[in-house]
Amino acid sequence: MAITLRQFQIFIAVAETKQVTRASKKLFLTQSAVSMALAELENQLDGPLFDRHGRSLLLNDRGRYLLPMAKNITNQVRNVEALLSEQNDVIAGSLEIIASSTIGNYVLPYPIALFMRMHPEAHINMMVANTKQAERLVAQGVMDLGFVEGGITDEGVRMTLWFEDELRIIISSSHPLADQEIFTLPDDLAKTAWVLREDGSGTAEIFKNKLGEHAALLNVVSRIGHTEAIKKAVEAGVGAACLSELTICREEEHGWLKGLSIQDINMRRQLSIIQHKDKTTTRLMDAFLRFCSMIAQCGLGRECLSSPKKLDELLSCRNGFT
Numbered sequence: 159m160a161i162t163l164r165q166f167q168i169f170i171a172v173a174e175t176k177q178v179t180r181a182s183k184k185l186f187l188t189q190s191a192v193s194m195a196l197a198e199l200e201n202q203l204d205g206p207l208f209d210r211h212g213r214s215l216l217l218n219d220r221g222r223y224l225l226p227m228a229k230n231i232t233n234q235v236r237n238v239e240a241l242l243s244e245q246n247d248v249i250a251g252s253l254e255i256i257a258s259s260t261i262g263n264y265v266l267p268y269p270i271a272l273f274m275r276m277h278p279e280a281h282i283n284m285m286v287a288n289t290k291q292a293e294r295l296v297a298q299g300v301m302d303l304g305f306v307e308g309g310i311t312d313e314g315v316r317m318t319l320w321f322e323d324e325l326r327i328i329i330s331s332s333h334p335l336a337d338q339e340i341f342t343l344p345d346d347l348a349k350t351a352w353v354l355r356e357d358g359s360g361t362a363e364i365f366k367n368k369l370g371e372h373a374a375l376l377n378v379v380s381r382i383g384h385t386e387a388i389k390k391a392v393e394a395g396v397g398a399a400c401l402s403e404l405t406i407c408r409e410e411e412h413g414w415l416k417g418l419s420i421q422d423i424n425m426r427r428q429l430s431i432i433q434h435k436d437k438t439t440t441r442l443m444d445a446f447l448r449f450c451s452m453i454a455q456c457g458l459g460r461e462c463l464s465s466p467k468k469l470d471e472l473l474s475c476r477n478g479f480t
Contacts, residue, residue: 163235165199166228168192169207173225176214226298233299237438250279251442256295257305258360259385260323260402261429262286266305273449280442288383289360296432302443304432307402308360318431318447321454325365325425326417328389328406329398333416341418343372351379351397353388364427365400368420389415 171181172192182192200206207221217225257266262284270282285301289308296304297312310317327341335346347369354376355362366373379397382388385405392399393414409415419425431450433439439447 161199161202163232165195166232168195169199169221170225170228170232172196172208172215173217173221176216178215179213229299233437248279249277249442249445251440252281252283253303253442253446254283254285254301255303255305256285256287256292256301258289258292258307259286259355260307260361260405261305263385264402264404265429269450269453273446277442277445280445282446288356288358289363290358293432296434299434299437302433302437303447305429306360306432307427307429308363310430310432314435315432316435318433320429320431320450322426323429324403325361325368325400325427326403326406327398327420328392328401328409328415328417330393330395331413331416332395333398335398335418336416338418341420343369343421343423344375347372347375351377353380353382353391353397353399354378355385355388356381356383359383361401368423368425 168181168185168187171184172178175181175184178189178192178196181187182189185192196207203220203224205220206218207224208215209218255266256262263286266284270284274280274282285295287295289306289310292301292304292306293310293312293315295301297315304315305320306317307323329335335341335350338346341347354365366376369376380391382391385401388399388401389406389409391397393409403417406415406417410417431447433443
């Protein structure tokens, strides 16, 4: 009996969840169906693919060897299905994207909603993670597109520049530096406590790179993995932070936080779109990429990205766009 695509899908699900029970729920199959398919695959390959540790199934050396090939095969089949099932007059399908924290929480929600209103048969699912996680999942073919704010290193991933953002130092309204407009180096840095994102965050990585040799003076008192939590910590007086100007509009308007520019340092950074080099660009993917490009070129900045009204106005000016 030949190995089937379904067996590979079940093998991948078990490898990722480490349990037959979880894999069956993920695939909407019975546990017996998953166990039987896995047993048949191992029989066809003349040996086990997992080590059994209690209720957990952990990949052995053979399983680790097979996993990337199985993922590549299933990705290629999805590419074929996507190409052959498209209709020329309808943009339809399901797009899986992953975005780093700033982009996922503050940039993409309104554009995604508007795009799906324009194309009712298109569905876009978004996962929010840090830049390194986004790169890894795009490289593995799990995600169709990634939107990131840091650099990438995987040679199998292609990066396209999107638009520029600016990082700012944020402090509470009661912070000792609140009367200043400019943050100076190294004096202000040396006497400031910091709340930073976790390792792997594009924002944290770029901030340290911008500081250069001064980064050694950072007194990091807390690492927090979510932008909203960082803003709350800064507002409460824990310390200063470095965040995108896209994330602090509301707090600055109400006077809860204050943004400072760093003297003599250009804090602008590039936001980019990444995709696997071998990923087939479907009609839906192409339409969404062109839509994102149009938004970047509109020149309306953060006001455009954070306001449904502004995006609607943009669309009315570009009513020939599809």
